[in-house]
Amino acid sequence: MSTAHPITAEPREKTGSRHCRRLREAGRLPAVLYGHKKPPAHLSLDAREALAHIRAGEKVYEIRLGGAAETALLKDLSYDHLGARILHADFERVDLSEEVTVNVHLHLVGEAAGLKHAGAMLVQSQTELAVRCAVRDLKDAIDVDVSALDVGGALHAGDVPLPAGWTLAQEADAVLATIQIAKKEAEGEAVEAEAGEAEPEVIAEVKDEGEGEAKAESKE
């Protein structure tokens, strides 16, 4: 069961990129709270406190604004172009009994049986699982045991045992993780490419030739 992590917010009267930049320089994180057909509230959070919660992968928050407290779900994060800094956070108002669709972090636990083979590796192609559940049942992450996974085997979304009250909100045959054997060093690859080095086919020229023929035929 999820606990709403309390977080203190202040109203943000001035919006826009310049004011947001000044806020960030002052150690605040700009955020917005929306949903439930109420007007959106522009907020500023203490950056150190908020980022510690966000980086821990927490999803449900109790946003304390003035004297009131509202339950909210972390909906989106904006990053800078290097992905190094979180610039802005979006929160959506929710009720604890409300059903929501959320991407939950996957933690693979256990030593996979297939990893004992030489050159075997665990490749996790998805780090999140889309699920639908009530907010009060939501967890920040889900542990999946991969100890039975062997070489060539795959962990599918449908194989993940979900807690009571959860339903899968994505395709059940989506591959989450596989055990793969690394290929032998492909030294031939480069040689092949070198040998087969040629000009690429030009689509526009092929089209021009086709058009030219068509025109000639129409003249005749």
Place this chain on the structure above:
Amino acid sequence: MAMMPKRVKHRKEMRRARDRKATKGNYVAYGDYGLQSTEGCWLTARQIEAGRIAAQHYLKRQGKIFIRVFPDKPVSKKPLETRMGKGKADTDYWAARVKPGTVLYEIAGVPEDVAKRTLVRIAMKMPVRCRFIGRRVTA
């Protein structure tokens, strides 16, 4: 040259602006760790291949490398001792447009220290400053 497109719409291309920041391809999507460029450049197919070979030699048969950039831009060069004019020259090499923030390589299936040492070796082959990154926190 290892990588080049199989089919192109036009044989030659204009240079275009190269001073924008990356808004896509700027996070680790396939592997566990990545090498991100903090500068912009045209990364040639030879440089991409050099990075791949450096990684492969260091990793032996461990892990999996994902190359996130593809050299789809033809760069032309006039032959030496040629007078100006007479039209645009033939393609000399193929390059990938890299913007500040573009993830160049990703690695999966190895511990963090091995990934870091591998990506440092790739970074030595790159014409730009790079940094080591992990997966992003998402909402």
